[in-house]
Structure formats: C-alpha cells, structure tokens
Amino acid sequence: MSGLRRFLPGRSWLGAYAAIYVGFLSLPVIFLPIFSVNTAATPKFPLSGYTLKWYEQLPHTPALLDAAWNSLIVGISASVLATTLGILAARAITRYRFPGRRSINGLIMAPLVLPEIIVAISMLLVMLQLGLSLSLFTVVLGHVLICIPYSMTVLISGFEGFDRSLEEASADLGESAFGTFRRVTLPMVMPAIISSLLVSFTISLDEFIIAFFLTGTEATLPIYIWGQLRFAAKLPGVLALGTLLLVLSFVMLSIAEILRRRAARRTSNEGGLYA
C-alpha cells in the first residue's frame, strides 16, 4: 500500500482541495450561529456586537411553541412507524430469499431518488380523493414514506452478518424463545434500531415540502420558519431557532452514527449510512 502511494498523483494537492471543499460545505451552516448572536437585525459584516436577545424571545412566541410541539408529535410518530416498518423489511431482506425481492426493495427505496414534490402532490391527490382531511396525521403518513428508505439503510447495515447460530445456540442451551429474543437478539440489533429512530426523527423534524403540502392548519417547525422568512425583521429570530435545530440534529445524528457503528461492529459488518 505504501509503495502504491508514491505513484498516485498530487496527494498534498488533493488534501488541500479536500480541506477547502469541506470548508465550503460547512461555511453557510456556520453563518447561522454567528449571526444568531449578532445585535444587528440584518446579517452582514462587520459584526455589531454579542447578544442573546434573539434566543430570549423564542420561548415567548406561542406560534413557535405550537409548531415545535407539532413537530415533536409528528417526528415521534413518524420515526416509530418508519422504524417498525423498516425492521420488518430489513429483516426480510437480510435473512430470506424470496421472489420479487429486488423489485420490492426498489419500490420501498424509491422515495430516496424521487423529487419530493412528486411524492408530495401524489399523496395530496390521494388523500383528497379518499376524503381524508389534511392534518398532522397526513403529514405523518408522508414522513413515514420518506423515512423508511433511510431507516432501512441503517437497519440493514446493522442486521447484515447477524449470526443466526447465536440464536440457535441460545435455544439449544435451554433458553426459552422469549429469553433468546431478550438476551441474544435484542442486544445485537438494539443499537441499529435506536439509530434508525434518531435518523428518522431528524429527517421528519427537518422535512418541509411534504409537510407543506399535506398539513391542514397546523404548522410544523419548518413550515413556521417558512412563514417567518417573508419578514426581514424576523430573520435573527429564525437564525436563532435554526441554530437550536442545528445543534439538536447534530447531537442526535452523532449518537445515531456512534450506535450504528457499534451495531455494525457487534455483527462484524462495515458500511456507511449510504453504503
């Protein structure tokens, strides 16, 4: 390997490029926290001074609190449902061979590559045709659909290489079916399941288009933010809220990634979230 390295072109150039690119990727995101503690109402340089007033206003905005509560309900329902459906499908895909396996998997993963607006309008049409009134419930239905592919990716990477002989050994050694499940199966797959819950919750928390089309009068956080963006004066408050969401997503996804890796190691399997 080290012999190979000498022959490959421009390692240091590539390294510099990689560093600049990572900088370019994170730069816009870094501006959110910076301008959220700036005293000026418009985000521009030079910075005018440090303040936390934009954050202090947040808990005194009832519309925001409602939106946060709605987002929480939608996120929890969507992540639990998506993970439940994800577990069933991931288990079937990793453990059984059955006819139509590839095409069924393809359909379930399709929302990953479809434009969200197509998913949103097609669901909207069906909901209206079925006479369902738009509400947070219809938003949950939509979010479950787009969370399943992500949940599946996490779960499959956790379930793959899951050694069935461990379960059999446990049963042969006299453990009951429930005991085997609780003491052998569950500890091995639990990290992947929690990781899937966190990833799905984060996706639902951040998702805008589907919520925008499928909600009735109740707003989720992204819809609330969308409404605020029309008013230039509201921008610092939105930046503060955005920073909080950013921190929340970051923490949850870091935990998810750590757990996913632990799960993958436990079942001695490697691969990233998208791998």
Next chain:
Amino acid sequence: MGWQHGRQVQAGDCIRTRSPSRGFAVTAAVEDSPRLGSKRARRDVLLQSEAVQGLGLISPTFLYAVVFLLAPIIVVIAHSFWTQHYLTIDRTFTLENYRIALTEPIYRDLLWRSLYISLTVSFLTVVFAYPIAYFISFHGGRHKGLWLFLITIPFWTSYLLRVMAWKVILGYNGVLNSGLMGLGIIDEPSTALLYNSSAVIITLTHAWAAFAILPIFVSLEKADRTLVEAATDLGDGPLRSFLRVTLPLSIPGVIAALLIVMIPTVGDYVTPKLVGGKDGVMIANAIQVQFGKAANWPLGAALSVTTMVIVTMMALASVFIIRSAARMAR
C-alpha cells in the same frame, strides 16, 4: 417491533424441533424413522417457508409503499389525462394537458430551465465530488470515518436553513457583499449575486454535495487496489493507470451520484423560491401553483409526469454518454 423478533425466533424454534402448526403427522413420522427422514422433512418445510416467511415479513412495508407511493403515482398519471371543470373533474380521456405542458411558452421555458439547472448541478457536484471521494478512499488512511463525518455534518441540518444561509450570504446586504465592500474590492453592493439561476445552481450544488461524494467513495472503496498496482507494475504512468483502471472501476459510483442528484433537483421547490427570484423559477413552482391557487390538478399532474419522463430520458442519455466515454478513455 420487539415483539416481531420474538415471534420470529419462536417460529424458527418450532421448525427445528416440532411444529404444532404443521400437525403431529410430521412429528410422528420423524419419531419412527430416525435422522434421515427428519432432515428431509425439515428441509422441505424450510424451503417452503423461506419464501413465504420473507414475503410475509416484508409485506406490511411493501403494502405501505404500494398504498402511499405506487397507487398515488398511478392516480397522478390518471389525472393528467383528465380535465378540471371548476370544482369537478371531467374523466374523459384527453391529451390537452400535455399539449399545454409542452407547447405553452411559460411551461416550456420552466421545463427547459429546470432540466438545464438539474443537468448543470449534477455534473458540477460530480466533478467537484470526485477528487474528494478519491482523496478519502486512497489517502484517508485511518481518518476515513472522520472525513466522511465532516462531509456529512452540514447535510444533516435542515435543507430549508441551508438555502436560507445562502440567501444570507448572497443577498444585497448579505455576507458576501458586505465582506467584499469591507475589503475594498467593490464600492457598492452587487445585485448580480442573488435572485437568478446562478444563485439556484450554487445553492443546489452545495446542498447535494454529500449525495454525490458518498456513492463515488463507496465505488472507489470496492475497487480492487491490486489492479492499480498491476497497471503501475506493467508500466502505466499515474494518469494512464487512473484513466484505464481506477476511473472505469468507479463509473458505477459516478453514475449513481449523477442520478441521485439529477432526478430530485429537477423538482426542487424551496431553492428557486428563496434564492431564484423571477429568473430562477423552476417547474416545481408551477406545479405547486396548479395544486394550490390555480386549482387545476390535471394540468399540475401533466406537468409532473412530463418532468419525470423527460428527466428520466435525460438521465438515461447521461448514463449512456458516460459509459461510452469511459470505454473510449480505456
């Protein structure tokens, strides 16, 4: 969810020992003729149940996707052949919506612009992403995981917020303008940065970067390194061995990256709305209007179907061109 696992384990146990559901006949037969018979019976049950169990297990998720994805898309396609009459929909077959979608200048222009933007964005992201993926895969060493984590962090923040951040950067009173003025490079704020299709292209290229890096990285990881070594040993220079060995091996990743960026970006709604201004409006904005204010569902449906069909054709053409280009480079 846990319950499901419990049930499965139980089912497995039953098959291995004795299955109450399959009746005592099997068990009795097994008890009479030892080992061999029991093995065969067990294998038959397993073979039969493998497909049944797999399908049974995946069916709830599959049905969910059928009910909320496949069926809705069929409903959209059906609507695209119908006509809206105020509040009711006339279900006589017509191609009028497609005529409007393809020939009315406004929709034609929006469609062209959306295709141009998604094509540009997907090629830009892939071209920018390739060296990064290559660097991480070949030179990442022990820090591969860290590099990937650094790259994915920005993408786990809300899409809406990232687009908004670009608005903050490119705006008239924005970061870039005030920064450049502070440095004395420009005298007055430039209006050329925001509210045009370039702003949309920049924002989307940024927003989809990780989705391009990861598939390319995965395909480079899968590439057999001994082949590169062999090419070098046989006298190929770095550029030649890259073009003839590494690049062809990573083509599947490049194609995946291209499709994963091209197809969703064509229907982007948020970016054109926030940073596109009048010159950056895309087809999704027109689709939204048809389902919202204009309340012409069939036309909105026809616009959606047209967009999907054309972007699929564009994607297939790109795949074909890349494949032949890779073959020529060899």
